[in-house]
Ligand SMILES: O=P(O)(O)OC[C@H]1O[C@](O)(CO)[C@@H](O)[C@@H]1O
C-alpha cells in the first residue's frame with residue numbers, strides 16, 4: 001500500500017495539508033487554491049474536542065483499565081501466572097497512556113510490529129512536518145482532534161498486543177455485548193416488524209415499499225444514538241421501542257435526502273437486467289442495537305429487491321468503544337439466530353444464509369482504523385477505494401465516519417457537502433449520522449442559527465441526525 005505520508009520537508013503546508021485532497025475550496029472555475037479550514041482540535045478550550053480529550057477519553061481509558069482488572073481471575077484461570085503478569089502489564093501501559101494524555105505529552109510513535117504500524121508512524125511524522133519550530137511536537141491538546149482520538153484507540157490496541165497471552169482481548173467487548181442484551185425488547189420488535197414486512201412484501205405497492213424503506217432508514221439513523229464513546233462507555237442501550245417514535249423524531253432530521261436514496265435504488269431495480277446486480281455498501285458503525293438496525297435494513301434491501309447484494313465494512317481492531325469488529329458481527333448473528341423468539345431467530349437464520357451464499361459480504365480493511373480523512377483514501381488505500389467504486393450506493397453510518405468524510409474541519413455550516421468531501425467520491429454516498437461532534441455542513445442559511453439559539457449543544461448530544469447524500473442519482 002503506497003505511503004504518501006513520507007514526511008515532507010519541515011515546512012508549514014499552507015495549501016491542503018492532506019496531499020491528494022481537492023485543495024480548492026472556492027466554488028466553480030474561479031476556485032481559489034486556498035487550503036481547507038483548520039481541523040477541530042483541543043487548542044480551542046471549552047470546545048467539544050477539548051472536553052472529549054480532557055474528560056471523556058481519560059474516562060474511557062479508566063473503564064478499560066477497570067475491565068482488565070475485573071478479568072484478572074479469568075486470565076489466571078486461563079493462562080496461570082502468565083495471565084496475571086499480562087494483565088498487570090496491559091494496565092501499566094494504559095495508565096502510562098492516560099498520564100501522557102492528561103499531561104499533554106508529545107505523541108510518541110508505535111513500537112509494536114503490527115500490520116499498520118509503519119503507516120501510523122508515517123502519519124505521526126507527517127503531523128510533525130506540518131508544525132514549525134515554535135509549534136513544538138504533535139501533542140494531545142494541540143494536534144487535530146481526529147488524529148489524537150484515533151491515536152488513543154490504536155494505543156489501547158498496542159497495549160493489549162504487547163501483553164500476551166491476553167493479546168486478543170477486546171477491552172470493549174463486555175459493553176458492546178451488554179448493549180445488545182439490554183436492547184432485547186427493541187430488537188425483538190424490530191425483527192418481528194421485519195418478518196411482517198418480508199411476508200407481505202409481494203403485495204406492497206411502490207409507495208408502501210418506499211414508506212417501509214424510509215421507516216427502516218430512520219430506525220438505522222436513530223440506532224446511531226446508541227454509542228458508548230459518547231456516553232464515555234456508560235450504557236446506551238435502546239430501551240424504548242424506536243418504531244413508535246419515528247414521527248416525533250422526524251423534525252430532528254436536519255438534512256433529509258432519503259428521497260435521493262429511494263430514487264437511486266428504485267431506478268436501479270426498474271432498469272437492471274435479469275442477471276445484473278445492485279450493490280449497496282454499508283460502512284458500519286456501532287455493534288449492539290445499531291448493528292441490528294443495519295442488518296434489518298440490509299435484509300429489507302434484499303427482500304424488496306432494491307438491492308441484490310450488500311457489502312459491510314467493520315473495524316479490524318476494537319475502536320471508539322462500540323464500533324463493530326468481525327467478532328462482534330459474527331457473534332451478533334449467532335445470538336439473533338439462537339434466540340428463543342421465533343421471528344428473531346428467523347432473522348438470524350436468514351442473515352447467516354445471506355453470508356453463506358455471498359449475498360452479504362463482510363470486508364476488513366485497516367484504513368478504517370487509521371486517522372486519515374477520507375479524501376486521501378484513493379492514495380492511501382487505492383484497493384479499498386476501488387472496492388467502494390463497485391457500489392451503486394454507499395451508506396456511511398455514524399458520527400466518526402462523518403468527521404472523516406468532512407475532514408473534521410471547521411467548515412461553515414452552509415458549505416455544500418460535496419465541497420467538504422474534497423474529491424472523495426467512489427460512488428453515490430450517503431452519511432446516516434446523529435450529531436456528536438462540532439462539524440456539520442450542507443445546512444440552509446439561518447438553519448444552524450435556529451438550533452444554536454434553541455439548543456446550544458445541538459451539535460454534540462446525538463439528538464439530531466442527517467441523511468446527507470452526495471452524487472448523481
Ligand atoms: O459511533 P459514532 O456515531 O461514530 O460516534 C463516535 C463519536 O463519539 C465521540 O466519541 C464523542 O463525541 C466522537 O469522538 C466520535 O466521533
Ligand SMILES: [Mn+2]
Nearest residue numbers: 285286320323
Ligand atoms: Mn462508533
